[in-house]
Amino acid sequence: MTSNARPTVYQTASHSLDIEGIEARFGVRIASLLGEQAARTDANIAERLRFARERALERAREVRREVAAAPATTVVGRGPAAVLARRTGWWVKFASAMPLAMLVFGLVVIDRLHDHAQIAAAAEVDAALLSDDLPPSAYTDPGFAEYLQQSGEE
Amino acid sequence: MATDKELSDFLKSVEKRAFKRTAFAVRDDDAALDIVQDSMIRLAERYVDRPAAELPLLFQRILSNATMDWFRRQKVRNAVVHNFSDFEGNDEDGDFDILETLDSVASGLGGESAADSVSRDQILQLIEHEVGELPTRQREAFLLRYWEEMDVAETASVMGCSEGSVKTHCSRAVHALAKALKAKGLAP
Numbered sequence: 451m452t453s454n455a456r457p458t459v460y461q462t463a464s465h466s467l468d469i470e471g472i473e474a475r476f477g478v479r480i481a482s483l484l485g486e487q488a489a490r491t492d493a494n495i496a497e498r499l500r501f502a503r504e505r506a507l508e509r510a511r512e513v514r515r516e517v518a519a520a521p522a523t524t525v526v527g528r529g530p531a532a533v534l535a536r537r538t539g540w541w542v543k544f545a546s547a548m549p550l551a552m553l554v555f556g557l558v559v560i561d562r563l564h565d566h567a568q569i570a571a572a573a574e575v576d577a578a579l580l581s582d583d584l585p586p587s588a589y590t591d592p593g594f595a596e597y598l599q600q601s602g603e604e
Numbered sequence: 605m606a607t608d609k610e611l612s613d614f615l616k617s618v619e620k621r622a623f624k625r626t627a628f629a630v631r632d633d634d635a636a637l638d639i640v641q642d643s644m645i646r647l648a649e650r651y652v653d654r655p656a657a658e659l660p661l662l663f664q665r666i667l668s669n670a671t672m673d674w675f676r677r678q679k680v681r682n683a684v685v686h687n688f689s690d691f692e693g694n695d696e697d698g699d700f701d702i703l704e705t706l707d708s709v710a711s712g713l714g715g716e717s718a719a720d721s722v723s724r725d726q727i728l729q730l731i732e733h734e735v736g737e738l739p740t741r742q743r744e745a746f747l748l749r750y751w752e753e754m755d756v757a758e759t760a761s762v763m764g765c766s767e768g769s770v771k772t773h774c775s776r777a778v779h780a781l782a783k784a785l786k787a788k789g790l791a792p
Binding site: 469473474476477478480481483484485486487488489490491495496498499501502503505506507509510511513514517 | 608611612615616619620621623624633637640641644645647648649652653727728729731732735746747749750751774775777778779781782
């Protein structure tokens with residue numbers, strides 16, 4: 451093989467590994483020096499980081515306390531759509547269904563009262579017509595209607 | 605579930621690196637501190653029930669998201685997108701030219717020859733400066749891989765990109781750093 455021959459697949463792969471190895475060594479070396487520099491962080495910043503850490507830890511304790519305070523609560527789903535479901539007894543279920551039942555009952559009562567009022571109004575009109583001296587058919591007679599109109603104008 | 609001590613130890617171990625990484629990105633120490641604090645609290649609130657082994661990856665994700673949120677709030681998204689799309693490498697000298705310097709730079713940093721010419725403090729500051737000058741995505745990939753010691757898959761997960769992209773960003777970051785450090789006389 452001559453020196454300017456194209457590299458074989460093996461040589462290419464080997465060369466690629468060499469490059470990756472060199473890059474990795476370089477990266478690790480730079481990172482360790484960066485770490486050394488980071489360790490010399492300003493005291494004020496270190497103090498603020500400590501404060502931030504303590505706040506986070508306090509928040510974690512609060513979350514744990516909240517979870518511990520609600521042992522009957524189980525997570526049904528996770529993520530943004532998490533739903534909390536509570537294990538409940540019959541009485542609680544009955545009590546929670548009561549407002550809905552009362553609402554339905556109220557609607558039914560209102561509907562019945564409305565029907566009753568309409569029937570009563572229609573019966574009153576019927577009674578007035580039937581008990582009048584004029585027969586109901588007189589109101590459909592065109593001559594009688596004209597008579598009523600003229601009487602009204604006079 | 606991570607115990608109080610595990611969470612505390614984890615946060616203690618990661619806080620300075622998290623601050624530096626964020627400060628590189630936002631170039632504002634106060635904002636970086638706020639972002640790190642928010643990230644710590646978010647981790648504590650939402651993932652306190654997770655095992656301690658999962659905390660590093662979760663925290664890095666939260667930190668990256670919080671940093672992005674900060675950029676959105678600052679309404680400099682265009683600048684970020686510009687940086688994020690800046691994937692062009694400085695390959696005009698050819699791979700082999702840079703590769704030849706990698707080993708020498710790596711062995712020269714902190715070694716006798718570098719220490720003779722430049723003080724160690726200056727070297728560390730110079731490295732920090734050059735890392736800060738890297739394009740955002742290259743810097744993120746480099747720091748997550750080599751500083752946070754994450755593997756390629758974890759880095760890809762945190763950055764929300766493919767493993768191939770992570771390798772590319774890391775490689776370009778290493779080459780850019782090697783070239784910049786050599787230009788500053790750190791290569792023997």
